[in-house]
Amino acid sequence: MTIEGVTKHERVRRHLEEVIQQGLAPHEKLPTERDLAESLEVNRQTVRRALDELERDGLVYRLQGAGTFVSASRISKAFELTSFSEDMLARNMRPGSLSVDVSTAAAGQTTGYALNLSPQSPVVRIRRVRTADDIPICLEVCSIAADAVPGLEEGIVGDSLYEDLRTRFGISAVRADQEIHAVVLDEEQAAALQTPPFSPAFLVKRTTYDARSRPLEYAESVYRGDRYSYLLSISRP
Template identity: 80%
Template structure:
C-alpha cells in the first residue's frame, strides 16, 4: 500500500525519521518509540519496525535493547578515488587537521623497502599523524617516502595536505595507488589516540602510491575508526 505523498508507508516512516534528524536531533539522542511513531503517522508498528531496520542497516540510527532507538554519529563516506584525507574532509564541508605530527628518518625495512623499490637499509622519512575532522580524531596515518625524494621533509609539513606539500616542494604527484583494506580492532594505544574504546572496530588501509610513470612514491598505513568512517563503492555487472 502506498502513502498519499507517494511511495510506500515504510518510505513515509523513513522520510519522517530522516526529517526529524535533519531538523536538529543530535547524535545519541533518542527517537520516539515505535508506538509513538505508528500513532503519529497512522501506520502499524510492523511498518515502523521495518523502516527502522533499514535505517539501522544504513547506520542512520542504532538500537539498544530496552532503551530505544537513537541517532547514530554521522559517518564519513569514502569513495574509491585517490584523494588525500584533507581533500575528503573539505569535500564534505569538514575542517581537516592533525592533533599530533611525528616525523622521523630511519631505515626502510623489508615491507616499506619492497613497496618503494628500495634496499631495506635505505633511509626513508616516516610521517605519523592523528588526522581529525572538525577536531574529532578519525584516523591514525603513517606515510613513508624515500628520504632522497623528499629532502627536508623531516623538518615539517607545510600546510594541512601532505599531498599538496610534496607536489609543490618536491614535484611528487600521486596519480594512482594500489590499496588493501582489512577489518581490524583498535589496540589500547590506538584507541587512546582516536578517543574511542579499546577493541573498537576499525579499517586498516595499506596503500602504495605511484606517479604518472608508475614509480612508487609513497607507502602508507592508515587506521580509521569504524564508527566514523565507511567506504562507498559503485559496481556494475560484467
C-alpha cells in the same frame, strides 16, 4: 500487524529514529532492550529486531557488554586517488591534524618492499591523527624514501602532504594500489581517535605511484568505522 498496517518492530524502529533525530548526541547510549521493551509495551525480540535494522543502516552501533550507542554521521569516500584534506574540503569540512610526528627511520620489510627499497634504507615517516572539523577520523602513518624528500623530516608545510610533495619536491601521485581490511581498534588507536576500544574500523594500506609507475609513498591508515565509509560504483558487464 497494527491497524495501520505497520508491524511492531517497524513502529519501534520509527520511534527510535525520532528519538535519535530529536536530540541524542553521537555516541550517546540508548536505553537497554529491556527498558525499551517495557516502555514501548513490546517484547525484547521486537526491540532487538528494530535495533538490528538501525545498526545495519548505520544509525547505531553496539559494543559487547556496554550497550547500544548513537552513530555519528559518516564521511563517504569514493574510490578516487585523493588526499584526506581534499576529501574533507570537498565535503565543506575543515581538515586538520593532531599529534603530528615526523621522523627518519629504517624502511623495514613491509615498507621497503612497497617502495622497492632495502629494509635498511632510510625513510621519512609521518604519523598523524587526521581530523574533520576537529573530530578525529583517521590515524595515518606514511613513509617516503628519505633521499627523494630532503628536508621533509623537519616537518610538513601546510596540512596536505600531497600538496607539499608537489610544490616542494615536484612529486605527484597519479595512481595507487590499495587494500581495505575490516579491523577493530586496539586501546592505543582508540585513545588517539577518541573512541571506545575495540570499535570497528577500516585499515587501509596504500602504495602510491608517479606517472612512471615508480612507488612514492606507502601508507597505513586506520579510519573510524562510525565516521567513515567507502562508496563503490559498479555496473553489470
